[in-house]
Amino acid sequence: MNTQTTRSPQFYLTAPATCPYLPGEVERKVFTHLSGPRASEMNDLLTQGGFRRSQNIAYRPACESCRACVSVRILADQFRANGSFQRVLTANADIIATVLPPTPSAEQFSLFRRYLDSRHQQGGMSDMTALDFAVMVEDTHVNTHLIEYRLRQEGSGIERRPSGQLIGVALTDFMSDGLSMVYSFYDPDLPKRSFGTFMILEHIRRSAALGLPYVYLGYWVKGSQKMHYKTRFQPQEHLKPEGWALYDPETDG
Template structure:
């Protein structure tokens, strides 16, 4: 590192992507920093997240619902439902590919957003949105593809960092909902981290009780970042 000074910028208030009635703000590491790839590694361990070329953490004045979480992969044990998910998807081919745009990937991405976020501002994605959001020239990103008879069913966008793998985003075929592809993607990322000897799979932010974000707590054990310290989450902890 050439400098110990890290510049942070605070965004203007904007609509919260999780609670329609709330506004949100983020702290963003200087996106023009030539050390951003190194800062990302450090930021990941401090609860930061990557979206496109931005490394950020929620910094909302009146809300602390977003809690960074990670799976300690050596300790993780799949529960009964997760074992069933593995069995249900045993017929899929798993490929780890270079990150990048393709018509096939974009078509799946667009279908997924139209199903997952109707009228939410993301459902009319354009090709440039795909790359702008999922990866950037400095990010250590790979695409874990799930295929059935060559047909692309899901893509788990994954950053391969020394601190661990980071599950950036997963999109999948809405018509294959019975497979539990989102869960299967996380289980495959856990397996990939183990194979590489990495300690953690970072899952981004957990929001207790939120219909789209609470699923992360089903991966046990899981650690959450509270008051600057990572600690094992226990069910009786009130968030």
């Protein structure tokens, strides 16, 4: 007889709040805690079910009158970079990406603050301190890493932590079926590099090289201009009530 007990996650509902993406809408989220020895397994299952991770919390929208937030994942093993994506890759051929443990640094936080001050002055993260940043990175019970992107420096070679200028950072969960981009930021003073696009392309390459089929991008919000970029990476799937389905921009866009 099996006497072991299985701890099921407990889910909670947030109070209504102003939607940050669509004017006039109110958002609510359902969330649960990720902790204990099964945290990574639970994070995989919840991400596959449309949840996102923030520190040790997994959440997904639970709005009463709106279903605009749609989970998106890129089919990394089927992705082929078109001309514009190839130009982005060429523009960043001098970048070295290094996977590191989730341990924050002062250099990372300095870049993070520059990014927020330039791109998200009015956002919910605009007043984050060095301690807040450290908690965002370190407060995790799942298989997560920091990926640093640095300029290749003459004579530095490919070291564990190259010494060139830090250009971007991604906080990424390594899951059983893909990579989930939890949060990323980059140097706002280098627009010609299209570095946000480059980091997604690099994650697609990395996922395919690892034999993992997906890159999870979080939520796409139809009608939100700031989310429009996510649909550029084809092919991709959107999570619908009946499950994950291939997205067709000609009919669903």
